[in-house]
Every structure is written in structure tokens, then in C-alpha cells.
Amino acid sequence: AQSVAQPEDQVNVAEGNPLTVKCTYSVSGNPYLFWYVQYPNRGLQFLLKYITGDNLVKGSYGFEAEFNKSQTSFHLKKPSALVSDSALYFCAVRDPYMFSGGYNKLIFGAGTRLAVHP
Amino acid sequence: EAQVTQNPRYLITVTGKKLTVTCSQNMNHEYMSWYRQDPGLGLRQIYYSMNVEVTDKGDVPEGYKVSRKEKRNFPLILESPSPNQTSLYFCASSTGTGNTGELFFGEGSRLTVL
Numbered sequence: 001a002q003s004v005a006q007p008e009d010q011v012n013v014a015e016g017n018p019l020t021v022k023c024t025y026s027v028s029g030n031p032y033l034f035w036y037v038q039y040p041n042r043g044l045q046f047l048l049k050y051i052t053g054d055n056l057v058k059g060s061y062g063f064e065a066e067f068n069k070s071q072t073s074f075h076l077k078k079p080s081a082l083v084s085d086s087a088l089y090f091c092a093v094r095d096p097y098m099f100s101g102g103y104n105k106l107i108f109g110a111g112t113r114l115a116v117h118p
Numbered sequence: 119e120a121q122v123t124q125n126p127r128y129l130i131t132v133t134g135k136k137l138t139v140t141c142s143q144n145m146n147h148e149y150m151s152w153y154r155q156d157p158g159l160g161l162r163q164i165y166y167s168m169n170v171e172v173t174d175k176g177d178v179p180e181g182y183k184v185s186r187k188e189k190r191n192f193p194l195i196l197e198s199p200s201p202n203q204t205s206l207y208f209c210a211s212s213t214g215t216g217n218t219g220e221l222f223f224g225e226g227s228r229l230t231v232l
Contacts, residue, residue, distance in 0.1 A: 043223040046220040102174070106221060
């Protein structure tokens with residue numbers, strides 16, 4: 001069965017330090033992987049995705065993520081955190097060979113709250 | 119501006135009183151979907167629609183109905199709401215060509231059923 005795990009409920013980082021938000025996944029085939037961010041009282045905003053190609057993908061607001069097939073991970077990273085990065089982050093996976101839910105269905109992790117302190 | 123619009127954003131209702139949450143997108147997307155977000159569970163798909171007049175159940179469809187009479191609109195209907203449907207609801211849309219594209223989400227509708 002498809003699943004996504006975000007092992008940390010919350011990540012605390014000092015402003016200016018690098019940050020990592022962890023994500024591991026389980027799908028039957030080659031996955032499509034996504035990161036979304038949710039600011040308070042707002043919808044989910046797309047950050048970046050991995051479909052194929054270079055394992056390091058760059059996205060919005062200076063975020064990047066590294067796809068690691070052997071570890072089935074897709075960790076979100078940023079070299080220097082900002083207080084404004086504080087939000088709820090969701091990792092999501094799509095199995096391109098599974099039609100259940102429509103071919104655009106995403107399976108989401110439980111979310112990780114990122115708190116960046118001044 | 120490309121967007122997915124949901125209404126209402128906030129609603130408090132009582133058990134058994136029918137309600138509809140509207141969703142409209144202006145991107146001419148074929149695919150639309152409803153998710154609910156609950157703490158510790160992430161987002162779970164309720165229903166989805168591949169195109170006009172084509173809808174199907176997601177992972178947690180019990181107690182919900184949807185319709186897709188027009189391409190831009192995808193309302194979520196709770197015929198007889200119950201307290202376990204208290205949640206944050208998101209409508210999302212995407213292009214229908216291939217499945218590599220991201221979902222575009224609305225701002226969310228927070229529903230409380232007393």
C-alpha cells in the first residue's frame with residue numbers, strides 16, 4: 001500500500017541555520033514526490049516536486065529536496081532558515097501506476113510543523 | 119489570477135442540517151478533488167472527479183456527496199452532518215493531461231458540527 005511518513009511532528013531551528021524536514025515513502029513503483037507548505041489559515045502551496053532526473057530538485061522560497069531511491073526518502077532542505085519559513089509542511093507521493101483516486105491523487109504524510117526562532 | 123475558491127471558509131452547524139461547501143476553479147482543469155485534513159492524519163481524499171459528470175469515491179467518502187455538472191464547479195454536500203465530520207476541508211484541481219502536475223488547493227473550509 002502507498003504511504004508517506006514524516007517522522008517528526010515538529011522541527012525547531014534557529015534563524016540562519018540549515019533546516020531539514022524528513023520524509024520517507026512507500027510505493028510499488030517509481031514515485032512522483034511533492035512538498036507542500038501550509039501557512040496559518042491558508043491552503044496548501046506547492047513547493048517542489050520530483051518526477052525523474054536529477055535527484056536534487058529546487059523549488060520555491062529557496063527550498064530544495066533530495067530524492068534517495070535506496071532509502072526511499074525525499075527530505076526537504078534549506079541552507080538558511082527564515083522566521084517566515086515557520087509553517088506546516090506536507091510531503092506527498094503519487095504512484096503513477098495506481099489509478100485509484102484518479103491519476104492525480106496524492107497520498108499525504110501527517111505533516112511536520114517547522115518553527116524557526118529568531 | 120489562477121485560483122481555487124471555496125465557500126464558506128468557516129461554518130458552524132448542528133447535527134443533521136444539510137450543508138454544501140462550494141468549490142470553483144478558473145484554470146479549466148479537468149481533475150478536481152476534495153480532501154479533509156485532521157491533526158496527525160494529514161490530508162485524506164474524500165471524492166474526486168476526472169471530468170464533467172465523472173465522479174468517484176476516494177478513501178473516506180462516507181457521509182459525503184459530490185456533483186460535477188460544470189467543469190469549473192465541484193461542490194461537496196453533507197446531507198446529514200455528524201460531529202465526526204468536523205474537519206478542515208480542501209478542494210483541489212489539476213490538469214488532466216498526464217499525472218506529473220501538482221494539485222492547486224483552495225484556502226480551506228473549516229467546518230464544525232455540534
